[in-house]
Amino acid sequence: MIQGLFDRVAPLWRAAETLGAIIVVNLLLTLTALPVLTFGAGLTATYDTSRRLQGEDDRGATRIFLASLRSNLGRATALWALVAPVGAAIVASWIFLPVPELAVLKTLFTLVFVLVFPYVWTVQARFENTVLRTLRNAVVIALARLPYTLGIAVIHLGIGAIIVATWNLLPQFLAFLLLLGYPLVVFGVTPMMERALAPYVSAGQADTPGEPQD
Structure with missing residues (x-):
């Protein structure tokens, strides 16, 4: 019985490995956030690493993250240059435009942004497209697969509530919890994100490490 606890397939060991991977990914994501401009590439690598590790990729979190970071650096950085100002504008509108007549419009934009945000980085990691097409696809998939999108949002809110509590x-x-950081959320939503993307992933497409699928 005691020997079983040290079996690499034992639930306790698997949970410890997963927590260790999340901590490593959070440290790497934090490093990509320091220059600010590379944060989008870090987010893409985070979602990609979570998917690959949960898909039994055994290269290790660091190698997967760095390979994905290199592969997606250019386009993900361009995506971040578009997405970050939109997010900043939405936050600024709530702070500096406390106009009741704009509340509905601001709520709508905020909701769409929050729902689409995770898809941007996942779609970038999975498909080879231009920046604008990636953004369009992220919006289309998020809305077309709305039940999954809402589930992903609920997981975000649930983990956020746990942190506040x-x-x-x-x-x-x-x-x-801070040591686990945002990758804790990413690892939590990955199975549902995979179900959301399933109809769009080509059957039998090779999944080359470090390279996004088309």
């Missing part, structure tokens, strides 16, 4: 009730554990 930990902050208020168990602050001694907050450092551990």
Whole structure:
């Protein structure tokens, strides 16, 4: 029985490996966030690494992340240059435009942005397209697969609620959650994201490590 605890396929060992991978990916994502401009490439690599690790890629989180970062650096950086200002504008509208008549419009834009945001980086990692086509596809898939999109949003909100509750009730554990960071959410939504993208992924398409699918 004790020997079984150290079996690499044991649930406890698998959970420990997953947590370790999430911590590693969070550290790498944080490094890509420091220059700001490369944060989009870091997000793309995070979603790609989560998918590959959950798909039994055994190269290790660091190697997968760096390979994906290199592969997606150019287009993902261009995507971030478009997406980040939109997000900043939405936040600024809530802070600096407290106009009741604009509340509905601002809510609509915020909702669309939040729902589409995860798809941008996943679509970039999975398909070879131009920047504008990737953005268009992310919007189309997010809306076409709305039940999955809402499920992904619920997972984001649920983990966010856990963090807030930990902050208020168990602050001694907050450092551990911060160590896991946003990749904790990414690893949580990956199975549902894969179901959302399933109809768009070509059957039998080779999944070459470090290279996005078409």
